[in-house]
Amino acid sequence: MVPDPDQASDAVQEAFFSAYRNFGSFRGGSVRSWLSRIAINAAMDAQRARKRRPVQPYPELEDEAWQPPAGEESDPEQVAVAVERTRALAQALARIGDDQRTAIVLFDVEGYDYAEIADLTGVSLGTVKSRIHRGRLALRALLRDRMELFRG
């Protein structure tokens, strides 16, 4: 959700700090979803902060953070394509809207369903669907010229 790993760490720290400060406002229910909501809000805040103060992350660190799991394919070409695909996808994800990226990452990467995402982000089910659909369309527009990476 937060493309830069350092800012992501900051967001996690901010989320835990916020959870500690606001523990009194916890009204029961699932601790997991309560904490997730706080973390998602912290991630969105980090995105807004990133827009105000753009930083240039170290590219080599960024690459390291997005290493695909190695071992399944030892063919160097396949590995290279997988790395390139991951990089292209990560770049495209970083360029789409924050709300759309949040919804897509929660759905595709973290495995939440529409209803859970609606609860976590505080919007309606229809809005979640619309964000995911529009995000996918935006990703496809960004990756249109590089689709050969995905066809392997």
Add this chain to the structure above:
Amino acid sequence: MAVNEPSAGHADHDELWLVAYAAGDLPDPERIAAEELVRSCPDCARLVEELRLIRAATASLPAPRRRRDFRLTADDAARLRPRGWRRLLVPLAGPRFAFTQPLAAGLVTIGIAVLLLTTVPGSLSESASAPAPMAGGAPTESAADKVAPLAGVEAAPSEGAGVPSEVPSEGPPAVAPLGPAGALGTAPTAEPAPAGSEPAPSAAVAAPVAPAPAPSEGARSLTAQPSAQEAAGRAAEAAGAPPLPLLATLLLVAGIGLFVLRWGARRLART
């Protein structure tokens, strides 16, 4: 959706609708229509295929590397789990017991209010505490009943004592409830009256002496009897319904206890 006719050009096709189709979010009738469109429009077919490829790629994205695992291990859980009396107290700090604070405040308020109304003397206490006048009324009535027979008993000995002369025997019973002083005061005034008759002086002397102890006893019983009655009334109250001040004190103590428990639990939970 009307533009999604296979005959129209691809530029007129609703791409978002196709995204929903590719994601499997369309209801059956629309899904069938979308399938038809995808079959007839190569651009739409390509869009759906690429959307599915991208979806598969995002789903297989490695989860961002976590720099720290925040999940608790079994050891952590065992270390953090409160032990002993803390285990009993800590659940009180949870949101399930949030109701204890208003409850405690209510108990303390009611306790203080009732205590004030029942212990402060005055009409307020009698009018405010409904059972109090009832409890107070019963003993005084019964005390009055008891006093009347006592006065009768008193009168009887004095009459017996005053048998030789009519006048002194009549005097002391009348003033007996007033106390020994009155009895002693009336006796000397009665003395000159029977002075003419010989046996009278001795009887008159005996009369003031004899009734004197009786009224004093009567007076003592008059003052002692109501308090004994009150004690009896309180005992009866204690046996039946507990008296209000005691109840109020209990409420007060319970409220303060709840406050302290909740406060202590929250402090414990914070460390």
